[in-house]
Amino acid sequence: MNRPALLTKGERTRAHIVACASSLFWRRSFHAVSVDQIAEVAGVNKATVYRYFADKRDLAHAVIRHNGVTPIEMIFAASFAQYEKPEERLAAIYRTAFLTHSEMHASNGDLFGCPIVGLSLELGQEMPEVREESARTFDEVERYFTQIAKDAAHITGSDADPAITGRTLTQLMHGANASSRLAVEADRMLDAGRAALALIGFPETPILVEDQTT
Amino acid sequence: MNRPALLTKGERTRAHIVACASSLFWRRSFHAVSVDQIAEVAGVNKATVYRYFADKRDLAHAVIRHNGVTPIEMIFAASFAQYEKPEERLAAIYRTAFLTHSEMHASNGDLFGCPIVGLSLELGQEMPEVREESARTFDEVERYFTQIAKDAAHITGSDADPAITGRTLTQLMHGANASSRLAVEADRMLDAGRAALALIGFPETPILVEDQTT
Amino acid sequence: MNRPALLTKGERTRAHIVACASSLFWRRSFHAVSVDQIAEVAGVNKATVYRYFADKRDLAHAVIRHNGVTPIEMIFAASFAQYEKPEERLAAIYRTAFLTHSEMHASNGDLFGCPIVGLSLELGQEMPEVREESARTFDEVERYFTQIAKDAAHITGSDADPAITGRTLTQLMHGANASSRLAVEADRMLDAGRAALALIGFPETPILVEDQTT
Amino acid sequence: MNRPALLTKGERTRAHIVACASSLFWRRSFHAVSVDQIAEVAGVNKATVYRYFADKRDLAHAVIRHNGVTPIEMIFAASFAQYEKPEERLAAIYRTAFLTHSEMHASNGDLFGCPIVGLSLELGQEMPEVREESARTFDEVERYFTQIAKDAAHITGSDADPAITGRTLTQLMHGANASSRLAVEADRMLDAGRAALALIGFPETPILVEDQTT
DNA sequence: GATGAATGAGACTTCATTCAT
DNA sequence: GATGAATGAAGTCTCATTCAT
Numbered sequence: 001m002n003r004p005a006l007l008t009k010g011e012r013t014r015a016h017i018v019a020c021a022s023s024l025f026w027r028r029s030f031h032a033v034s035v036d037q038i039a040e041v042a043g044v045n046k047a048t049v050y051r052y053f054a055d056k057r058d059l060a061h062a063v064i065r066h067n068g069v070t071p072i073e074m075i076f077a078a079s080f081a082q083y084e085k086p087e088e089r090l091a092a093i094y095r096t097a098f099l100t101h102s103e104m105h106a107s108n109g110d111l112f113g114c115p116i117v118g119l120s121l122e123l124g125q126e127m128p129e130v131r132e133e134s135a136r137t138f139d140e141v142e143r144y145f146t147q148i149a150k151d152a153a154h155i156t157g158s159d160a161d162p163a164i165t166g167r168t169l170t171q172l173m174h175g176a177n178a179s180s181r182l183a184v185e186a187d188r189m190l191d192a193g194r195a196a197l198a199l200i201g202f203p204e205t206p207i208l209v210e211d212q213t214t
Numbered sequence: 215m216n217r218p219a220l221l222t223k224g225e226r227t228r229a230h231i232v233a234c235a236s237s238l239f240w241r242r243s244f245h246a247v248s249v250d251q252i253a254e255v256a257g258v259n260k261a262t263v264y265r266y267f268a269d270k271r272d273l274a275h276a277v278i279r280h281n282g283v284t285p286i287e288m289i290f291a292a293s294f295a296q297y298e299k300p301e302e303r304l305a306a307i308y309r310t311a312f313l314t315h316s317e318m319h320a321s322n323g324d325l326f327g328c329p330i331v332g333l334s335l336e337l338g339q340e341m342p343e344v345r346e347e348s349a350r351t352f353d354e355v356e357r358y359f360t361q362i363a364k365d366a367a368h369i370t371g372s373d374a375d376p377a378i379t380g381r382t383l384t385q386l387m388h389g390a391n392a393s394s395r396l397a398v399e400a401d402r403m404l405d406a407g408r409a410a411l412a413l414i415g416f417p418e419t420p421i422l423v424e425d426q427t428t
Numbered sequence: 429m430n431r432p433a434l435l436t437k438g439e440r441t442r443a444h445i446v447a448c449a450s451s452l453f454w455r456r457s458f459h460a461v462s463v464d465q466i467a468e469v470a471g472v473n474k475a476t477v478y479r480y481f482a483d484k485r486d487l488a489h490a491v492i493r494h495n496g497v498t499p500i501e502m503i504f505a506a507s508f509a510q511y512e513k514p515e516e517r518l519a520a521i522y523r524t525a526f527l528t529h530s531e532m533h534a535s536n537g538d539l540f541g542c543p544i545v546g547l548s549l550e551l552g553q554e555m556p557e558v559r560e561e562s563a564r565t566f567d568e569v570e571r572y573f574t575q576i577a578k579d580a581a582h583i584t585g586s587d588a589d590p591a592i593t594g595r596t597l598t599q600l601m602h603g604a605n606a607s608s609r610l611a612v613e614a615d616r617m618l619d620a621g622r623a624a625l626a627l628i629g630f631p632e633t634p635i636l637v638e639d640q641t642t
Numbered sequence: 643m644n645r646p647a648l649l650t651k652g653e654r655t656r657a658h659i660v661a662c663a664s665s666l667f668w669r670r671s672f673h674a675v676s677v678d679q680i681a682e683v684a685g686v687n688k689a690t691v692y693r694y695f696a697d698k699r700d701l702a703h704a705v706i707r708h709n710g711v712t713p714i715e716m717i718f719a720a721s722f723a724q725y726e727k728p729e730e731r732l733a734a735i736y737r738t739a740f741l742t743h744s745e746m747h748a749s750n751g752d753l754f755g756c757p758i759v760g761l762s763l764e765l766g767q768e769m770p771e772v773r774e775e776s777a778r779t780f781d782e783v784e785r786y787f788t789q790i791a792k793d794a795a796h797i798t799g800s801d802a803d804p805a806i807t808g809r810t811l812t813q814l815m816h817g818a819n820a821s822s823r824l825a826v827e828a829d830r831m832l833d834a835g836r837a838a839l840a841l842i843g844f845p846e847t848p849i850l851v852e853d854q855t856t
Numbered sequence: 857g858a859t860g861a862a863t864g865a866g867a868c869t870t871c872a873t874t875c876a877t
Numbered sequence: 878g879a880t881g882a883a884t885g886a887a888g889t890c891t892c893a894t895t896c897a898t
Contacts, residue, residue, distance in 0.1 A: 010882065029336040031245030035868060045884045050869065110339060118335040120396055122243040125324065135396045168409040171389030171402070178388040179381075182334055182349045188385070195382040199413075224857070249893060259859045261895080270893065438861065457764040459673030462888060473863045478890065538767060548824055549760040550671040553752065563824045596837040599817030599830070606816040607809075610762055610777050616813070623810040627841075652878070677872060687880045689874080698872065859898085867891065875883080 014052040017042045022063040026115045030060055030122050057127055060119065064130050067115045068137035076144045086151035087202035090169075094193030095207050097176070101186035113181030117174065138170060145169035152200035165199060172196055228266045231256045236277040240329045244274055244336050271341055274333065278344050281329045282351035290358045300365035301416035304383075308407030309421050311390070315400035327395030331388065352384060359383035366414035379413060386410050442480040445470045450491040454543045458488055458550050485555055488547065492558050495543045496565035504572045514579035515630035518597075522621030523635050525604070529614035541609030545602065566598060573597035580628035593627060600624055656694040659684045664705040668757045672702055672764050699769055702761065706772050709757045710779035718786045728793035729844035732811075736835030737849050739818070743828035755823030759816065780812060787811035794842035807841060814838055 007015065020042040024033040035056055039046040053059045079092035105111040112118075120134040146166025153162055176192030179185075193207045221229065234256040238247040249270055253260040267273045293306035319325040326332075334348040360380025367376055390406030393399075407421045435443065448470040452461040463484055467474040481487045507520035533539040540546075548562040574594025581590055604620030607613075621635045649657065662684040666675040677698055681688040695701045721734035747753040754760075762776040788808025795804055818834030821827075835849045 008881090013882080028339050029243070029245065031243060032336070032340060034866080036866085046868090047870075047885080048883055051882075056868070112338075113335065117392055117396070118332075121327065121332040121392070122246070122336055124326075124395060125242050126246060131396055131398075138393065138396060164405065164409070167393075167402075167405050168386070171393050171406050171409075172382070172385055173389070174392040175385030175388035175390075178331055178335070178392065179352065179385050181338060182331070182345055182352060184345075188381075191378065191381050192385050195378070195385070227857085248891075250891090260893090261860085262858055264894070265857075436860090441861080456767050457671070457673065459671060460764070460768060463890080464888080474889090475864080475891075476862055479861075484889070540766075541763065545820055545824070546760075546763040549755065549820070550674070550764055552754075552823060553670050554674060559824055559826075566821065566824060592833065592837070595821075595830075595833050596814070599821050599834050599837075600810070600813055601817070602820040603813030603816035603818075606759055606763070606820065607780065607813050609766060610759070610773055610780060612773075616809075619806065619809050620813050623806070623813075655878085676870075678870090688872090689881085690879055692873070693879075860896105861898100862896080863894085865892080865894105868889085870888065871886080873884085873886100875881105877880085877882100 010052070013044065013048065017044065017049055017052060018059070018062045018066050021059050022066055022115065025060070025063055025119055026112050027110070030119055035059075060123060060127060060130055061133070064116060064119060064133050064137075067119075068133060068140075071115070072137065072140055072144075076141065080144070080147075086148040086155070086200060087197060087205040090148050090196055090200065090202075091193065091205050091207045094176075094189060094196065097173075098186055098189040098193065098207065101180055101189055105184070105186050111181055111184055111186060114174070114177035117177060138174075141173070142166050142170045145173075149200055152202065156201040158201055168199060169196055172199070224266075227258065227262065231258065231263055231266060232273070232276045232280050235273050236280055236329065239274070239277055239333055240326050241324075244333055249273075274337060274341060274344055275347070278330060278333060278347045278351075281333075282347065282354075285329070286351065286354055286358075290355065294358070294361075300362040300369070300414060301411060301419040304359075304362050304410055304414065304416075305407065305419050305421045308390075308403060308410065311387075312400055312403040312407065312421065315394055315403055319398070319400050325395055325398055325400060328388070328391035331391065352388075355387070356380050356384045359387075363414055366416065370415040372415055382413060383410055386413070438480070441472065441476065445472065445477055445480060446487070446490045446494050449487050450494055450543065453488070453491055453547055454540050455538070458547055463487075488551060488555060488558055489561070492544060492547060492561045492565075495547075496561060496568075499543070500565065500568055500572075504569065508572070508575075514576040514583070514628060515625060515633040518576050518624055518628065518630075519621065519633050519635045522604075522617060522624065525601075526614055526617040526621065526635065529608055529617055533612070533614050539609055539612055539614060542602070542605035545605065566602075569601070570594050570598045573601075577628055580630065584629040586629055596627060597624055600627070652694075655686065655690065659686065659691055659694060660701070660704045660708050663701050664708055664757065667702070667705055667761055668754050669752075672761055677701075702765060702769060702772055703775070706758060706761060706775045706779075709761075710775060710782075713757070714779065714782055714786075718783065722786070722789075728790040728797070728842060729839060729847040732790050732838055732842065732844075733835065733847050733849045736818075736831060736838065739815075740828055740831040740835065740849065743822055743831055747826070747828050753823055753826055753828060756816070756819035759819065780816075783815070784808050784812045787815075791842055794844065798843040800843055810841060811838055814841075 017038065021033070021038045024038060024041060035046055035049055038059070039049050042049070049059070053062065075093055075096050079089045079096070083089045083092055101111050101113075116134045116137060120131050124131040143166070146162050149160075149162035149165035149169065152158070153160060153165075172192050172195060176189050179192075180188040190207055194203070197203055197205045197207075231252065235247070235252045238252060238255060249260055249263055252273070253263050256263070263273075267276065289307055289310050293303045293310070297303045297306055315325050315327075330348045330351060334345050338345040357380070360376050363374075363379035363383065364376035366372070367374060367379075386406050386409060390403050393406075394402040404421055408417070411417055411419045411421075445466065449461070449466045452466060452469060463474055463477055466487070467477050470477070477487070481490065503521055503524050507517045507524070511517045511520055529539050529541075544562045544565060548559050552559040571594070574590050577588075577590035577593035577597065580586070581588060581593075600620050600623060604617050607620075608616040618635055622631070625631055625633045625635075659680065663675070663680045666680060666683060677688055677691055680701070681691050684691070691701075695704065717735055717738050721731045721738070725731045725734055743753050743755075758776045758779060762773050766773040785808070788804050791802075791807035791811065792804035794800070795802060795807075814834050814837060818831050821834075822830040832849055836845070839845055839847045839849075
């Protein structure tokens with residue numbers, strides 16, 4: 001999508017289908033979305049979907065991969081690239097997550113939490129590879145959080161184990177996504193963000209520039 | 215189930231169907247399980263299912279209610295009844311959750327996290343009532359956790375807002391369930407439990423009596 | 429079909445579906461007939477077909493079994509029951525086959541040869557069990573023909589091996605069916621019948637009472 | 643194939659596609675093989691298939707024609723060219739058929755009988771032209787066999803009608819192919835060959851040089 | 857209170873075919 | 878002369894649901 005000319009027509013079609021499927025799975029779950037609907041939303045014939053994906057399960061794989069790399073690059077790596085201080089990095093991550101959720105809520109009237117967790121919980125038994133792939137993605141997330149914890153401990157002089165703090169930060173983000181979606185309140189993200197900042201010893205760091213709570 | 219003689223035959227059949235459906239939905243998601251399969255597992259005719267439930271969605275409601283009340287009674291209320299100190303209550307809650315997950319893993323080779331979240335994420339859009347019902351359940355959980363936070367703050371003299379801590383504890387439990395299932399590791403529950411105890415100011419409280427980390 | 433009251437409703441439905449499928453496969457081959465068409469001809473819903481048969485292949489099995497037992501009982505056993513002399517038995521078998529073909533030709537304008545061979549040739553690779561089942565059926569046919577050959581040799585004093593003659597008679601019947609269908613001429617059956625009678629040493633035995641060669 | 647330099651590239655491509663389709667139809671039937679598979683086996687693009695053939699049915703015609711001329715040239719004409727005596731010609735025909743089947747069995751583990759009959763039986767209703775074309779082919783076969791019968795009668799002094807014997811020989815060959823394939827035994831070909839030789843009055847003529855009965 | 861039998865709608869998937877390059 | 882991309886129609890099979898007994 002960001003390298004228009006470098007993709008062949010087929011690659012573009014494929015990527016477009018993945019994006020559409022991803023969005024639909026996110027909102028309505030894997031089994032509640034039919035291949036017909038995916039094709040319709042993507043504006044292609046159903047047979048075209050099957051030209052690029054062996055079956056519906058294959059689409060789930062592609063979606064999980066798509067959503068594993070993309071958001072990490074866009075949220076975590078971006079925050080690390082832009083900021084140096086651990087608390088600012090953490091704040092940036094939650095800020096992005098919160099804003100994403102807020103916009104989603106404003107434009108859709110709904111809000112869909114983490115695009116991977118739902119799919120992985122749903123398909124965990126049926127397609128263990130999907131769960132494994134998303135577990136790998138969250139390991140990567142945990143690495144980012146552990147780095148933040150380590151840097152923060154360096155500054156605060158805390159002797160807490162950064163690995164453990166990293167895991168807690170990861171779980172807190174899971175919980176933030178889940179409770180945001182269940183309560184349909186983006187603010188839950190901010191609550192979690194503040195708790196996360198407190199956890200690494202920077203309770204005062206603001207997440208939003210102003211008090212623009214939604 | 216705990217009041218055997220007070221249920222009519224029909225009520226028992228109904229309860230049995232709900233229990234079977236709950237277990238299946240938990241493991242394989244709502245849409246991946248057919249009414250045929252529920253009937254088969256329950257050992258009744260499919261038409262019998264429809265005698266007790268208007269349709270499949272109705273079953274989802276029953277399951278959510280079943281899983282909202284039961285675990286709270288069994289885990290949270292039990293812990294409050296048995297212990298007085300907030301840290302012991304919190305430790306008991308995580309102990310039970312951990313042991314449940316461990317046993318599940320040992321006997322099934324798999325482990326299914328929270329029986330409500332998956333269903334609610336899956337059906338959030340399609341059946342908002344389900345999401346609302348489970349949101350109510352988690353509000354109740356949050357009340358329990360807030361009580362613990364308040365009692366703990368009383369002892370430690372912390373001036374943190376118990377409402378906020380309660381919410382964080384709730385989100386952490388969400389995250390613990392999610393990461394346990396995704397990683398297929400019951401130990402994630404212990405990690406979260408320790409983080410939770412640290413959060414309320416009792417980092418030394420043991421969750422398990424010994425080091426029986428399965 | 430011949431024991432109306434002894435079959436449950438389900439068994440009748442099942443038998444009816446098999447009969448319809450058999451007729452369609454015979455005329456148009458297995459792959460050229462859709463389950464929809466079978467259901468329509470049988471006057472039942474497609475899902476009903478799948479209530480009685482695991483899949484379309486399962487229907488092929490049922491059809492092969494249906495056509496293995498029935499015609500042998502009806503043609504071979506009947507001829508053996510009615511006649512004693514080997515040449516009369518052989519003549520009766522060919523007479524029945526010829527008349528069946530003639531009637532088929534008269535009423536349908538077409539003529540479909542052996543109801544098993546086509547299916548078995550078509551599915552030989554894809555479903556070896558079907559081929560094996562029909563091979564067993566033809567072994568049974570060969571046993572009948574071998575018996576005729578033995579009885580005939582006893583009378584004529586021929587020292588030809590009845591097993592070999594039995595096999596030749598079987599192959600000749602295969603060929604008669606094939607060439608009748610390909611040429612759309614029931615008379616081919618008579619040609620083969622006369623050759624068969626000559627083979628066992630009774631070239632003069634008439635197949636039809638009169639010269640009613642359609 | 644035997645005039646390499648005289649074919650244009652297009653003609654070669656076309657012939658190659660026919661050969662591949664023929665082989666696939668033979669093994670797996672017409673309807674069980676998709677145009678995709680034919681293209682893949684032939685190593686060409688699917689659209690290329692449609693450059694040479696109007697549709698799939700057209701391919702069936704080409705295949706029937708291909709298999710009508712070729713084997714007759716190769717088996718019957720060759721035998722007539724090489725031998726003079728009718729019994730030697732007949733033995734040569736069955737020898738070739740037997741060896742072809744044996745090799746097929748040895749190399750494929752399976753054995754596919756006559757490459758025309760299956761297709762014709764399958765498509766008899768749907769594409770009468772196919773059946774007619776193959777009927778013509780078998781008329782030609784019958785002419786060869788009738789010639790053998792006439793020559794043999796001349797030698798033996800038999801007064802049997804060569805036309806009738808020719809037909810019987812043709813049907814026997816049909817039956818030999820069918821029973822070879824159904825039983826997956828090339829030896830059935832030899833059985834039929836011996837019966838055929840007996841039929842024309844030369845029961846002692848050997849089909850194979852030695853006793854190399856695979 | 858329970859069940860065997862049946863069904864319409866819709867799921868996933870593949871087919872033969874065409875078009876633009 | 879050949880191909881990658883696309884499609885409408887049709888295929889097999891399953892679903893949630895109902896009815897008669």
